[in-house]
Amino acid sequence: xNTSARHPVGVQPAEERIHNFDEVSQGYDxxxxxxxxxxxxxxxAAPCRKGCPxxxxxxxxxxxxxxxxxxxxxxxxxxxxxxxxxxxxxxPQEKQCEALCVxxxxxxxxxxxxxxxxxxxxYALAHPKxxxxxxxxxxxxxxxxxxxxxxxxAADCAAAGFDVTVFEAFHKPGGVLVYGIPEFRLPxxxxxxxxxxxxxxxxxxxxLNTVIGKTLTIDDLLDEFDAIxxxxxxxxxxxxxxxxxxxxxxxxxxxxxxxVNLMQAYREDAITPVYCxxxxxxIGAGNVAMDAARTxxxxxxxxxxxxxxxxxxxxxRGEEIEHAEEEGIVFxxxxxxxxxxxxxxxxxxxxxxxxxLGEPDASGRRSPVPIEGSEFEMDxxxxxxxxxxxxxxxxxxxxxxxxxxxxxxxxxxxxxMRTSNDKIYAGGDAVTGAATVILAMxxxxxxxxxxxxxxx
Amino acid sequence: MNKLIKIDDVAPRVKQYVVAxxxxxxxxxxxxxxxxxxDDEGERVPFTICDYDRHAGTxxxxxxxxxxxxxxxxxxxxxxxxHDVVGPLGNATDLSSYDNVVLVGGGIGxxxxxxxxxxxxxxxxxxxxxxxxxTEELLFAVDEFRRESxxxxxxxxxxxxxxxxxxxxxLQQLIDRGDKIDCVFVVGPxxxxxxxxxxxxxxxxxxxxxxxxxxxxxxxxxGGCRVTVGGETKYACVDGPEFDGHLxxxxxxxxxxxxxxxxxxxxxxxxxxx
Numbered sequence: 001x002n003t004s005a006r007h008p009v010g011v012q013p014a015e016e017r018i019h020n021f022d023e024v025s026q027g028y029d030x031x032x033x034x035x036x037x038x039x040x041x042x043x044x045a046a047p048c049r050k051g052c053p054x055x056x057x058x059x060x061x062x063x064x065x066x067x068x069x070x071x072x073x074x075x076x077x078x079x080x081x082x083x084x085x086x087x088x089x090x091x092p093q094e095k096q097c098e099a100l101c102v103x104x105x106x107x108x109x110x111x112x113x114x115x116x117x118x119x120x121x122x123y124a125l126a127h128p129k130x131x132x133x134x135x136x137x138x139x140x141x142x143x144x145x146x147x148x149x150x151x152x153x154a155a156d157c158a159a160a161g162f163d164v165t166v167f168e169a170f171h172k173p174g175g176v177l178v179y180g181i182p183e184f185r186l187p188x189x190x191x192x193x194x195x196x197x198x199x200x201x202x203x204x205x206x207x208l209n210t211v212i213g214k215t216l217t218i219d220d221l222l223d224e225f226d227a228i229x230x231x232x233x234x235x236x237x238x239x240x241x242x243x244x245x246x247x248x249x250x251x252x253x254x255x256x257x258x259x260v261n262l263m264q265a266y267r268e269d270a271i272t273p274v275y276c277x278x279x280x281x282x283i284g285a286g287n288v289a290m291d292a293a294r295t296x297x298x299x300x301x302x303x304x305x306x307x308x309x310x311x312x313x314x315x316x317r318g319e320e321i322e323h324a325e326e327e328g329i330v331f332x333x334x335x336x337x338x339x340x341x342x343x344x345x346x347x348x349x350x351x352x353x354x355x356x357l358g359e360p361d362a363s364g365r366r367s368p369v370p371i372e373g374s375e376f377e378m379d380x381x382x383x384x385x386x387x388x389x390x391x392x393x394x395x396x397x398x399x400x401x402x403x404x405x406x407x408x409x410x411x412x413x414x415x416x417m418r419t420s421n422d423k424i425y426a427g428g429d430a431v432t433g434a435a436t437v438i439l440a441m442x443x444x445x446x447x448x449x450x451x452x453x454x455x456x
Numbered sequence: 457m458n459k460l461i462k463i464d465d466v467a468p469r470v471k472q473y474v475v476a477x478x479x480x481x482x483x484x485x486x487x488x489x490x491x492x493x494x495d496d497e498g499e500r501v502p503f504t505i506c507d508y509d510r511h512a513g514t515x516x517x518x519x520x521x522x523x524x525x526x527x528x529x530x531x532x533x534x535x536x537x538x539h540d541v542v543g544p545l546g547n548a549t550d551l552s553s554y555d556n557v558v559l560v561g562g563g564i565g566x567x568x569x570x571x572x573x574x575x576x577x578x579x580x581x582x583x584x585x586x587x588x589x590x591t592e593e594l595l596f597a598v599d600e601f602r603r604e605s606x607x608x609x610x611x612x613x614x615x616x617x618x619x620x621x622x623x624x625x626x627l628q629q630l631i632d633r634g635d636k637i638d639c640v641f642v643v644g645p646x647x648x649x650x651x652x653x654x655x656x657x658x659x660x661x662x663x664x665x666x667x668x669x670x671x672x673x674x675x676x677x678x679g680g681c682r683v684t685v686g687g688e689t690k691y692a693c694v695d696g697p698e699f700d701g702h703l704x705x706x707x708x709x710x711x712x713x714x715x716x717x718x719x720x721x722x723x724x725x726x727x728x729x730x
Contacts, residue, residue, distance in 0.1 A: 169673070171493055208540070214543065215480060215544070237678070239689065248715045251678075254677050255679055263499065275715070345711035392677070393694065
């Protein structure tokens with residue numbers, strides 16, 4: 001048996017990377033990839049597959065890697081996922097596939113499934129195959145939103161021979177992959193743009209600057225298309241609801257990241273302005289909070305993450321938390337903001353209270369309770385709120401054709417992703433509320449299969 | 457890409473653009489706006505749809521040269537294109553429940569009240585319109601407003617035309633002469649909207665304002681446009697842009713609107729060198 005320990009992935013040193021937006025993780029080189037692939041025991045139970053939300057056949061693609069059969073690995077992984085280069089970078093592997101790997105506890109650590117997936121994904125992007133176009137079926141599919149679920153549904157529908165049009169509200173396709181996740185975690189030209197180009201090569205049409213519910217309605221789409229997939233994500237930011245929240249210098253992580261990522265406001269010659277303070281507090285501890293904190297760090301700020309629960313409860317990917325710590329981001333855990341203080345209309349401080357963990361709540365996480373008399377002030381000149389997002393109401397407000405839950409999410413049949421209207425399907429965060437790229441990808445794929453079955 | 461069909465100078469530093477945008481023209485209503493990117497490097501800038509022609513597939517934008525992007529837009533010629541136009545965004549203005557409406561426009565805010573004047577006139581319920589500017593040459597669309605209004609009243613700071621004073625001076629005169637006013641719809645600089653709201657408040661006249669807030673996406677995603685209305689946070693882009701003016705926290709809104717001014721000035725200097 002291969003007894004070696006898990007091979008670490010090369011990263012840009014923290015002291016260098018806080019001055020640039022280049023990708024932090026550099027992935028495996030060919031030799032290390034082979035050595036890491038060799039660590040997979042091909043155990044009969046393959047618990048890793050059960051940990052994957054879409055059940056990627058992990059042992060199968062790793063078997064091909066062991067034989068250095070990269071094209072074979074691409075073929076295997078493509079049966080289950082469209083976006084390995086992206087999911088290999090952004091999936092919370094330590095909570096999914098790698099959490100269940102039999103090597104985890106005693107055999108040198110879990111196989112680095114995410115890093116191997118990324119290797120396969122990057123190989124596939126670097127060696128594009130001429131798309132295999134199925135015979136045209138003479139049916140048209142509309143995909144609303146060009147994030148992970150929409151791209152996947154579009155790709156599968158196009159590969160099946162449908163005429164696919166993707167509608168995107170922004171001036172650039174990619175959804176959260178472009179406006180949300182920063183360049184240093186998911187390179188836009190190297191990865192996202194290539195995934196989009198693959199779709200274009202498959203014959204998918206992108207209609208940008210088109211807000212469904214405004215520029216065109218669901219009724220317009222029903223007139224023109226045989227099936228519609230809605231993957232509009234969860235883009236509406238939540239705020240804290242504390243006094244002082246509308247002072248200048250307080251904003252959503254969405255706004256900060258969109259200005260920096262989509263509008264490239266980090267560039268000195270950028271036209272779009274972004275405000276970045278010297279002392280920044282980021283509220284929340286999910287991936288978006290880490291992204292905002294590390295972006296502010298790269299723009300020269302001292303950054304503190306303020307989170308009301310403890311370390312164990314932080315929802316962000318383990319690697320992002322580690323990278324944030326290495327980059328000098330301070331964590332004020334068990335701390336909750338109660339007021340934003342300001343002078344002359346600008347934020348000058350954040351008033352917080354210390355928290356203690358009480359009994360587990362509905363989500364199973366221990367709920368924090370304020371410690372009386374523990375209030376303190378933190379000097380800050382910017383507060384970025386990253387407390388999660390909810391689905392965008394634009395489609396809900398403009399159609400009575402489909403059913404929505406009280407939370408504002410679209411109600412679907414979980415097997416087919418079909419909504420209450422039999423021509424309309426939906427998936428991703430618009431259905432689940434804020435979740436992961438891989439779940440959205442899986443939903444897009446399920447919907448495409450159902451559309452294929454229905455339109456024949 | 458959206459072609460510029462016609463460009464007219466309507467006042468110093470103010471141009472009127474007729475833009476090809478068939479889907480927007482087909483779905484828009486008075487009060488809604490679009491977000492424009494002038495070129496591929498450009499920022500996303502919101503502009504009110506001042507007029508539209510569903511048949512021709514065009515919308516009309518009135519643009520004041522105030523920053524980098526609007527300055528760059530000013531260098532374009534008929535036949536050139538805007539890189540991106542997205543919309544119609546925001547909610548349509550609905551004044552249908554009011555019989556006697558006074559429209560008040562200041563500066564570029566006239567672009568927002570014009571389509572309302574036109575709509576009301578077409579519905580057989582023309583409005584009294586008050587427009588204001590510092591001086592006569594800064595006024596625009598005077599003939600169009602006169603045509604679409606029951607009565608057009610003008611205020612200039614220097615008295616070069618109309619009443620010497622502000623739009624509030626004229627509005628006070630209307631109230632004093634006993635005009636029946638069910639609703640005032642006012643759009644212009646923040647300070648003007650606030651002053652009109654303060655004027656109408658003691659009379660209990662319903663007053664609606666249109667907030668031109670800082671925003672990025674215009675679809676509710678950034679939260680940059682948030683404004684406090686009656687103690688609640690609202691988004692100008694998806695909840696507005698119109699709100700009950702008597703409930704707006706103007707001090708906060710004015711503070712927020714100035715947030716990027718320093719940066720805008722730096723950009724403006726760069727723009728001058730184009």
